[in-house]
Amino acid sequence: MNDASGPFFSPVQRRLIGAAAGFVAFLAIVALLVLVVWVMGRLLGSFSHVLWPLAVAGILALMLRPVVGYFERWFHLSRIVSVIFLYLLVVIAVAFGLVLALPGLARQLVDFISAAPEFWERAVNTVEQSYPGWIELYDRAMENPTLRSMVEGSVQQARLFAASMLPNLKAAGGTVLGAIGFITNLAIIPVYLFFFLQSDEDPTRRLGEYVPFLKPDKREDLVFLAREFVGIVVAFFRGQLLIGLIMGVLLAIGFSLCGLEFGVLFGLAAGLLNIIPYLGTMLGLAAVLPTAYLQADGGIPTVGLCLGVFVIVQVIEGYLLTPRIMGRQTGLHPVTIIIAIFFWGTALNGLLGMILAIPLTAFFVTVWRLAKRKYFTAVV
Numbered sequence: 001m002n003d004a005s006g007p008f009f010s011p012v013q014r015r016l017i018g019a020a021a022g023f024v025a026f027l028a029i030v031a032l033l034v035l036v037v038w039v040m041g042r043l044l045g046s047f048s049h050v051l052w053p054l055a056v057a058g059i060l061a062l063m064l065r066p067v068v069g070y071f072e073r074w075f076h077l078s079r080i081v082s083v084i085f086l087y088l089l090v091v092i093a094v095a096f097g098l099v100l101a102l103p104g105l106a107r108q109l110v111d112f113i114s115a116a117p118e119f120w121e122r123a124v125n126t127v128e129q130s131y132p133g134w135i136e137l138y139d140r141a142m143e144n145p146t147l148r149s150m151v152e153g154s155v156q157q158a159r160l161f162a163a164s165m166l167p168n169l170k171a172a173g174g175t176v177l178g179a180i181g182f183i184t185n186l187a188i189i190p191v192y193l194f195f196f197l198q199s200d201e202d203p204t205r206r207l208g209e210y211v212p213f214l215k216p217d218k219r220e221d222l223v224f225l226a227r228e229f230v231g232i233v234v235a236f237f238r239g240q241l242l243i244g245l246i247m248g249v250l251l252a253i254g255f256s257l258c259g260l261e262f263g264v265l266f267g268l269a270a271g272l273l274n275i276i277p278y279l280g281t282m283l284g285l286a287a288v289l290p291t292a293y294l295q296a297d298g299g300i301p302t303v304g305l306c307l308g309v310f311v312i313v314q315v316i317e318g319y320l321l322t323p324r325i326m327g328r329q330t331g332l333h334p335v336t337i338i339i340a341i342f343f344w345g346t347a348l349n350g351l352l353g354m355i356l357a358i359p360l361t362a363f364f365v366t367v368w369r370l371a372k373r374k375y376f377t378a379v380v
Helices: 011-075 079-130 132-142 145-173 176-198 216-257 263-275 279-294 300-326 334-347 351-355 357-379
Strands: none
Touching: 011 079, 011 176, 011 216, 011 334, 011 351, 079 176, 079 263, 079 279, 216 263, 216 279, 216 300, 216 357, 263 279, 279 300, 334 351, 334 357, 351 357
16 A cells, blocks of 8 residues: 655656756757747848948947047047047058058959959860860760759759849849948948947946846846957957958968969958958868969969968968967867858858857857856756
8 A cells, every 4th residue: 555645756757757847948948049049030131231230330349449448548538539539540541551452452353353254264175175074974974864854953943043032133232222221331330330439338337237137146147248248259350350361461472472363352352251260261262273273374283382372371370360369269169160150140141140150159158158157067
């Protein structure tokens, strides 16, 4: 006969129920995070034309606040005069850089566009002359009905996809209003930045006052995470811009010494695109190596030299620039960085998500470490 005063569940049953409840809670947290990311993606997709100028201005303000403070302390200027002085210095620097670099870059860009049909013709001739076996293999493969139907089906799917994308491309690139809107958003960034820089207050200092309903320890965690996120954003973008500029100069010099046509244009573009890690390198390789092989005095030796420049600059970036400039601020593995770029680019609908991928991922890693140290350890 069972003891009525004993526990309703046995120890094994209680452990199973606890594990099931924990698993359900975990699934609920994952579902909530997915919902938050989905809502963020939809909002950014719908209001990106409003949000991205604010985001750019906010990031620039966080990066430039120390410079404005330096002008205030050392030159005994007011805040608004310091901001105006910074704007004057930036305008002078940009004008000086454009005068020096813009004519050469514009000339290379025009030459590259003019030479594109010639490069394509050389590519076709190279394939026909150097790799006739590929064409023969293709012709033999097309004699197989199964392979031919697979290829024709793939081509048909590609045509349908292109046809479905064509109206969107026309709407995005064929309207004057879209170009005017982009220019307007670009022009308003300095206005936002001016007002952001006028405030010398730490943006996270009064954050705790806006959430009085939270317990004191939870408010401290929220303020800590906000400060960590701001620090990660500032360190990442300040570091990546400096690293990208240095890499662009090194690549431009290296490609020019290798005799690559349009070397300065390719080098600077590949370096600056590295504000999204690895993007500049991947696009640079895709553009530089075919150009090096197909140019009039090019070939395998020029490809090898350009590839050597890429390797040397990547080694300098990985072992010298990033450790000294960025330190271990993000602490993310390269594979994690690549996955994060594709994930946030998809989740947040495009380029803005790819640019914010590393700060967002580093922030969530910080949240996880804090939660594991303060809450999960206590539960275990």
